[in-house]
Amino acid sequence: MIDLLGRVCVVTGATRGLGHATASALAGMGATVVMLGRDRDRGERVAQRVREAAAPGAVVSFVQLDLASLASVCAAAAEIAANHHAIHVLVNNAGVHLRSRAESIDGFEMTWAINHLGPFLFTHQLLPQLRAADRARIVNVTSRFGTVGRVVPADIGTPRASSGLRAYFDTKLANMLFTIELAARLEASNITANCIHPGLVATDLMREWPSWIRGAWEWSLRAPASGAAPIVRLAASNAVDGITGCYFVRQRRAPYPRRARAPGLARELWARSEGLVGVR
């Protein structure tokens, strides 16, 4: 593993589930960890517990971030940039698995806002700090369910955008397409970008679903710390040094599903997303 002492690792969705386990593991390795979450009080409490269990030299802080709000994304990125001139690791982990259609404050379908457009803008905003680091890494947490996703860039940001279970699949495919295009655009830089399916993990991801589905889901799955281990590996292992643009199923490099390889789709999604979040 890379010596993480003094290296800045930014983790979204760090107040529970896989993000919390990832942030805890990185703090346990002595990193400077910026934990992001929606609720400030809860976030500060969780960060304090992570701080207490961290390795000597680790620095743990909390920053509020609501990915469903472009203003919040910009404010969180600005707060991080004000405190850290370089970022070595960005883990875009936060995500939702909603049952029904809802709209974000900016008028986007909620799953699309949180799982794709928010992280897209957040990554953009932090690129100067990632460029300032020596060999920075971006890790996007996707899901194998993206294999059955469908992305129609022109629909995003319109009432035609998918929602509910369908949107989960679609946005997880979008995470893969984002990684492909991001890595291509960063090819000449010192930043690598990969995406990962962490396996099926007992977290709060299915919290909106009926308890009998949740119960079966949580009972049969691996624990968050085990789910986070391959994410931590992508963030901090020498074994993946220089690897970029790839899709991992836990530790193993896997071929992208056919739908992620559709010619021109990753570029089209990028252009549409830029227009919607206003970074063109």
Ligand SMILES: NC(=O)c1ccc[n+]([C@@H]2O[C@H](COP(=O)([O-])OP(=O)(O)OC[C@H]3O[C@@H](n4cnc5c(N)ncnc54)[C@H](OP(=O)(O)O)[C@@H]3O)[C@@H](O)[C@H]2O)c1
């Ligand atoms: N669990 C699995 O089996 C599995 C499998 C494949 C992929 N994944 C992926 O793993 C990632 C983490 O999920 P998880 O399983 O750990 O689920 P989780 O326990 O529900 O955690 C999700 C995290 O995302 C945060 N989040 C939700 N909405 C947000 C918003 N609007 N703004 C900022 N943060 C927000 C949550 O914050 P709060 O604490 O404020 O709610 C929470 O910290 C997701 O991208 C998911 O798609 C999970």
